[in-house]
Amino acid sequence: MNVFSPMRHLGLLALAYVAVVAETTLAPEWQPAGMSVRPLWIALAIAVAVCEGGAVVVWAAVLGLLSDCLRGSGPLGLDLVLAVAVVTCLPSAWTRRRLRSAHQIALVALLLIVTIDSVSQQVRAGLDESFSLLLTASLPAIVIASLGDALLTSGLLLLVVWTWRATLNSLGRLLLPTPLTS
Amino acid sequence: MASASASWKPPAVFLLIGLGLTQLPLRPSEAIRNGVFDAARPGQLLVVALDDRITTWRQQRSSTSDQDRRQELEATQLEVRRLRLANARLAQRTPGRSLPGDPLADDLAGDATTVPLGPPLFVTDLVGTRILGRETIEAWQAGRILDRGAGLAIDNLVLEPGHPTLDRGRDSGLARGQPAYSGRRVAGRISRVGRWTATLQLLTNRGFRGLARLAHPGQDHPVFTSQGMLEGTGDSLCRLTLVRETAAVKVGDLVYTAGRDSQFPWPMLYGTVVRAELPMEAPHWEILVRPAMDIVRLERVEVLTRVLNPRRVKTPGVLSQ
Numbered sequence: 001m002n003v004f005s006p007m008r009h010l011g012l013l014a015l016a017y018v019a020v021v022a023e024t025t026l027a028p029e030w031q032p033a034g035m036s037v038r039p040l041w042i043a044l045a046i047a048v049a050v051c052e053g054g055a056v057v058v059w060a061a062v063l064g065l066l067s068d069c070l071r072g073s074g075p076l077g078l079d080l081v082l083a084v085a086v087v088t089c090l091p092s093a094w095t096r097r098r099l100r101s102a103h104q105i106a107l108v109a110l111l112l113i114v115t116i117d118s119v120s121q122q123v124r125a126g127l128d129e130s131f132s133l134l135l136t137a138s139l140p141a142i143v144i145a146s147l148g149d150a151l152l153t154s155g156l157l158l159l160v161v162w163t164w165r166a167t168l169n170s171l172g173r174l175l176l177p178t179p180l181t182s
Numbered sequence: 183m184a185s186a187s188a189s190w191k192p193p194a195v196f197l198l199i200g201l202g203l204t205q206l207p208l209r210p211s212e213a214i215r216n217g218v219f220d221a222a223r224p225g226q227l228l229v230v231a232l233d234d235r236i237t238t239w240r241q242q243r244s245s246t247s248d249q250d251r252r253q254e255l256e257a258t259q260l261e262v263r264r265l266r267l268a269n270a271r272l273a274q275r276t277p278g279r280s281l282p283g284d285p286l287a288d289d290l291a292g293d294a295t296t297v298p299l300g301p302p303l304f305v306t307d308l309v310g311t312r313i314l315g316r317e318t319i320e321a322w323q324a325g326r327i328l329d330r331g332a333g334l335a336i337d338n339l340v341l342e343p344g345h346p347t348l349d350r351g352r353d354s355g356l357a358r359g360q361p362a363y364s365g366r367r368v369a370g371r372i373s374r375v376g377r378w379t380a381t382l383q384l385l386t387n388r389g390f391r392g393l394a395r396l397a398h399p400g401q402d403h404p405v406f407t408s409q410g411m412l413e414g415t416g417d418s419l420c421r422l423t424l425v426r427e428t429a430a431v432k433v434g435d436l437v438y439t440a441g442r443d444s445q446f447p448w449p450m451l452y453g454t455v456v457r458a459e460l461p462m463e464a465p466h467w468e469i470l471v472r473p474a475m476d477i478v479r480l481e482r483v484e485v486l487t488r489v490l491n492p493r494r495v496k497t498p499g500v501l502s503q
Contacts, residue, residue, distance in 0.1 A: 015223070017221075017225060018225070020218065020221075020222045020225070020226075021225030021226055021229055022229075024219075024222055024226060024293060025225075025230070027231040028227065028358075030471070042271075051411055053189065053192075054192040056194040057193050058192065059494040060196070060197070061200070065200075065202070065203070065214075066218060068203070069215040069217075069218035069219070070218070072215070073204070075204040075206070075211070076203040076204065076206055076211045076214060076215075077199070077200040077202065077203025077204040077206070078200070078204060080196065080200035080203065081196075081197055081200035081201060081204075082191050084196045084200065085193070086199055087193075088190075088193040110451050126195065155433050156433065179357065
């Protein structure tokens with residue numbers, strides 16, 4: 001077992017808590033052009049990037065359950081099921097290759113948000129209305145809204161990852177010993 | 183095969199858990215939701231506190247920057263005033279606005295002042311008049327004054343409420359609108375004229391208006407700056423209006439008469455600025471002026487009269503030449 005695994009999971013736990021707080025405080029306040037940021041799915045995308053195998057599924061279940069709790073309406077467990085299903089279907093889960101590129105992480109976030117949010121909102125809305133009416137009336141609007149949220153969130157995530165890696169690279173250069181010269 | 187089975191087991195387990203949660207009754211579901219919200223509460227409070235601090239800091243910063251800007255504006259305004267004052271001092275040395283007795287101005291005036299202008303069309307004269315007291319007026323109204331047949335009728339007495347009555351009238355050449363002075367200080371102007379008497383509109387009376395010039399007290403002579411309109415307020419002070427906001431005005435500045443056809447070599451004094459305020463965004467100053475003359479102790483005034491110059495009348499015409 002990797003020595004840094006517990007630290008990684010502790011970090012993800014802190015990130016999940018921050019995401020829950022941000023989801024209930026900052027996200028409703030900051031909605032540029034009607035789009036909103038989904039911090040919980042940012043945390044899930046990062047978990048997909050830094051963890052492997054069953055750990056990713058566990059984090060998907062945890063963050064999905066938290067998302068269920070924050071939605072306030074509909075049954076618990078829906079986002080959990082969707083999050084687990086999506087992360088299981090991701091190519092990284094089958095190829096067992098970790099995501100390295102910032103673009104890949106942002107793409108995962110985009111996929112997560114579009115899929116989970118669209119289906120979750122659709123199902124929650126469908127519990128009150130007839131299924132056929134729901135498909136014709138609200139599906140395009142929900143998908144478009146989810147796509148907007150996904151684009152904003154993944155763009156933000158891309159910036160965060162770039163900044164993080166640039167900071168780490170700068171620190172690494174500072175801390176590396178000067179190579180010996182002949 | 184073992185690793186493949188191990189890879190689908192966790193998702194399957196959590197999918198089953200998730201499906202089980204969807205069937206959870208309302209009360210346990212709400213309990214779980216409330217637990218999550220309660221756990222998030224400290225973080226939410228922290229965010230709210232941070233938001234408050236940031237808002238307060240921004241307000242303080244903006245108010246500080248506003249204060250800095252205001253101070254900068256005041257400093258700039260002072261600088262503008264100082265430059266305008268310097269400009270006014272320099273302007274006094276130019277030929278167009280020269281003061282009498284200024285050698286530099288006389289030099290700069292050059293040939294324009296050497297050309298003889300000839301006798302003026304009008305000549306002025308100062309008619310000294312006394313201000314009638316209340317007892318005299320009452321005696322006149324009561325017919326107790328012996329006129330020895332000179333026609334001192336009650337109807338000839340001109341009176342106006344709030345206006346002093348002078349003991350000279352049309353018989354001495356007084357006419358409506360003629361300025362009245364007390365020494366070098368402006369007292370007012372003639373408002374009504376009778377045969378023997380006239381009334382004086384004091385410069386503090388409501389309705390009095392006269393062109394005025396502001397001047398800073400200089401070392402040798404006052405330095406004239408900007409023009410305005412002096413108006414009576416009906417109170418003991420006058421108001422100086424239409425002085426533009428770019429002018430340099432301060433308490434203690436002197437206010438003199440203005441106008442091109444002044445018959446004196448030196449402007450007459452209206453009074454002293456006792457209050458000068460420039461409201462924000464206002465185009466003009468708000469100035470109050472205390473009259474130079476003591477209205478209560480005023481006993482006599484000199485009225486400036488203008489008559490046709492007799493020398494011009496006697497000058498032979500072109501045809502006679």
